[in-house]
Amino acid sequence: MAVDKKGVISALEEIALLLELTGANPFKARAFQNGARALANYEGDLRAGLDGGELAKLKGIGKSLLGEIKSLLETGESPARVELRAQIPAGLLEMLKIPGLGPKRAHELHEKLGVESVGELEYACKENRLLKLPGYGEKTQAKLLKGIDYIRKFSGRHLLSDAWTRADDLVERLQQHPGVSRIELAGSIRRRKETIGDIDILVATDEPAAVSEMFVTFAEVEEIIGHGDTKSSVRLESGIQVDLRVVPEQSFPFALHYFTGSKEHNTVLRQRAKDRGLRLNEYGLFHVDDHGEAIGESVAAMDEAELFAALDLAYIEPELREDRGELLAAESGALPELLQPGDIRGALHNHSTWSDGAHSIEEMARAAQALGWEYIGLSDHSQTAFYAHGLKPDDILRQHEEIDRLNERLDGIVILKGIESDILPGGALDYDDDVLESFDFIVASVHGNFGLDRKKQTLRSVRAVQNPFTSVLGHPTGRLLLAREGFDLDMDEVIAAAGESGCAIELNANPHRLDLDWRDLPKAVKAGVKISIGADAHRTEGLKDLRYGIALARKGWLRATDVLNVLGLAELKPMLRRSGCP
DNA sequence: GCCGTTTTCGGCCCGACTGTTTTCAGTCG
Numbered sequence A: 001m002a003v004d005k006k007g008v009i010s011a012l013e014e015i016a017l018l019l020e021l022t023g024a025n026p027f028k029a030r031a032f033q034n035g036a037r038a039l040a041n042y043e044g045d046l047r048a049g050l051d052g053g054e055l056a057k058l059k060g061i062g063k064s065l066l067g068e069i070k071s072l073l074e075t076g077e078s079p080a081r082v083e084l085r086a087q088i089p090a091g092l093l094e095m096l097k098i099p100g101l102g103p104k105r106a107h108e109l110h111e112k113l114g115v116e117s118v119g120e121l122e123y124a125c126k127e128n129r130l131l132k133l134p135g136y137g138e139k140t141q142a143k144l145l146k147g148i149d150y151i152r153k154f155s156g157r158h159l160l161s162d163a164w165t166r167a168d169d170l171v172e173r174l175q176q177h178p179g180v181s182r183i184e185l186a187g188s189i190r191r192r193k194e195t196i197g198d199i200d201i202l203v204a205t206d207e208p209a210a211v212s213e214m215f216v217t218f219a220e221v222e223e224i225i226g227h228g229d230t231k232s233s234v235r236l237e238s239g240i241q242v243d244l245r246v247v248p249e250q251s252f253p254f255a256l257h258y259f260t261g262s263k264e265h266n267t268v269l270r271q272r273a274k275d276r277g278l279r280l281n282e283y284g285l286f287h288v289d290d291h292g293e294a295i296g297e298s299v300a301a302m303d304e305a306e307l308f309a310a311l312d313l314a315y316i317e318p319e320l321r322e323d324r325g326e327l328l329a330a331e332s333g334a335l336p337e338l339l340q341p342g343d344i345r346g347a348l349h350n351h352s353t354w355s356d357g358a359h360s361i362e363e364m365a366r367a368a369q370a371l372g373w374e375y376i377g378l379s380d381h382s383q384t385a386f387y388a389h390g391l392k393p394d395d396i397l398r399q400h401e402e403i404d405r406l407n408e409r410l411d412g413i414v415i416l417k418g419i420e421s422d423i424l425p426g427g428a429l430d431y432d433d434d435v436l437e438s439f440d441f442i443v444a445s446v447h448g449n450f451g452l453d454r455k456k457q458t459l460r461s462v463r464a465v466q467n468p469f470t471s472v473l474g475h476p477t478g479r480l481l482l483a484r485e486g487f488d489l490d491m492d493e494v495i496a497a498a499g500e501s502g503c504a505i506e507l508n509a510n511p512h513r514l515d516l517d518w519r520d521l522p523k524a525v526k527a528g529v530k531i532s533i534g535a536d537a538h539r540t541e542g543l544k545d546l547r548y549g550i551a552l553a554r555k556g557w558l559r560a561t562d563v564l565n566v567l568g569l570a571e572l573k574p575m576l577r578r579s580g581c582p
Numbered sequence B: 001g002c003c004g005t006t007t008t009c010g011g012c013c014c015g016a017c018t019g020t021t022t023t024c025a026g027t028c029g
Helices: A005-022 A026-041 A046-052 A063-075 A079-087 A090-095 A103-113 A118-126 A138-153 A160-175 A208-216 A249-260 A263-275 A304-310 A326-331 A361-370 A393-409 A454-466 A491-501 A518-526 A540-555 A569-576
Strands: A180-186 A198-205 A221-227 A231-236 A241-247 A278-281 A284-288 A375-381 A414-422 A441-445 A504-508 A531-534
Touching: A005 A026, A005 A063, A005 A079, A005 A090, A005 A103, A026 A063, A046 A063, A063 A079, A090 A103, A090 A118, A103 A118, A118 A138, A160 A180, A160 A198, A160 A208, A160 A241, A160 A540, A180 A249, A198 A208, A198 A249, A208 A221, A208 A231, A208 A241, A241 A249, A249 A263, A249 A278, A249 A284, A249 A304, A263 A278, A263 A326, A361 A375, A361 A393, A361 A540, A375 A393, A375 A441, A393 A414, A454 A491, A491 A504, A491 A518, A504 A518, A504 A540, A518 A531, A518 A540, A531 A540
Parallel strands: A198 A241, A375 A414, A414 A441, A504 A531
Antiparallel strands: A180 A198, A221 A231, A231 A241, A278 A284
């Protein structure tokens, strides 16, 4: 069975991990990681790129990787992976998820103790068998047991919304310390990743010990993982790990950049520095001598913008620092002017008590107005969604009467009549045309029959976006972060179809969804698709989730002009009823 | 395994912290 691009990339990543587990040359493993990365950043079709010779020209793809990729595309398997899998038990890969256990020790434990899985490792720890190995002591064994406990209790990742809220609270409290002169949230929260491994907080202070002490003694700290001069790590009761880094004032911009990451972005930026005879680390940007030793003081920088400028780059927003072309764009002045929260004028896709929402239409409208919105789109569930009290045609009539009355009565906010129509398995919408015609807009979403095969699932969404009544394709992958994979479909094909037909695609701002995936947003923009940032609010507080949608829109390189709901009502309305509608 | 105006061999980003070591390897970000 052949695999798609995602399959090829994950195969190369797996090979890299397996290589590390064999104890092979670590640079060989890194070569596979780099190759996977090169493919992830490659925009074209792999098959075509392979046949046309484009892949062979990619930096990081050599003769050997090309062979593996070819084999994966043609047969669905790669000789290297088959061979490695035969050598390495699958349980060893699982073991790498244990915090504090890396490939070297996983390999060693396998070799010397015959441990092949997380469960076996747990047993070996409890039998004190690790203590017999050189370099292992009581603490290591206890730490591994704790790590096993941790991955069983938590997935190891957290929603952006949860981590961000908690992090803001910690920052606010640390700020109270008189010794703190600067403080910023760094890491993947600052980059607005949709899920977060741990919270990174950076502080500039001349009282590092006191600030660190305050941090590790917060009431919700359950465990102190590490506590050094410049770095402390704790685990909170909620399971999330928080790292605090403490640096002197003049290092702050360099440290902020460094600890914001991503690792991949940092690597290419450090390489760029190196190419210029400089060394970049969290303390500064230094000139180096012939022996590669840093000399003298750091190049001065008040902020990150000056750091980038010292490397002849425009300022790169944190959201873009993923090594997905941002350096090239920063070099050539091609960085986008990103969407701002203030650009948003309202949002479609919200629910009320008419289907499965918790608040009335009026309550939702007033809450939207309080947020400064000019309009709110109401889109309760359609009739097939019986589990969510989907609306029958006569419900819709009555709901529209209520909206008309409210629109007459309310000042300063306009309620748009919409529906979140299920996309039926064949791709049709959930009402007859005469009912569909009565709405201002229609969000079409898949809510059931997730198990259709890739071809049928793709066709289903393609038909939905080709339907002239569909204004927006809602949460296009159907994923629930940390809970459920999206359904199997060819998103490139769906995006292309939406581009041709003029249908918008949603970036659903619900923190469990954040769907369309930010990685696909640039593709959608390139195809001429407008993005509708939808709140998918089921209660008034849910409207505020739009901030997560805006954050991820920025991460996906969106400018205001790429977004549907930056438009005022007069411009928006015609966009919602496309040509072809009766 | 990949790469190259320092090119076909010899590098491949950099530093903090921990645990187990008397000088360092492993892990992490």
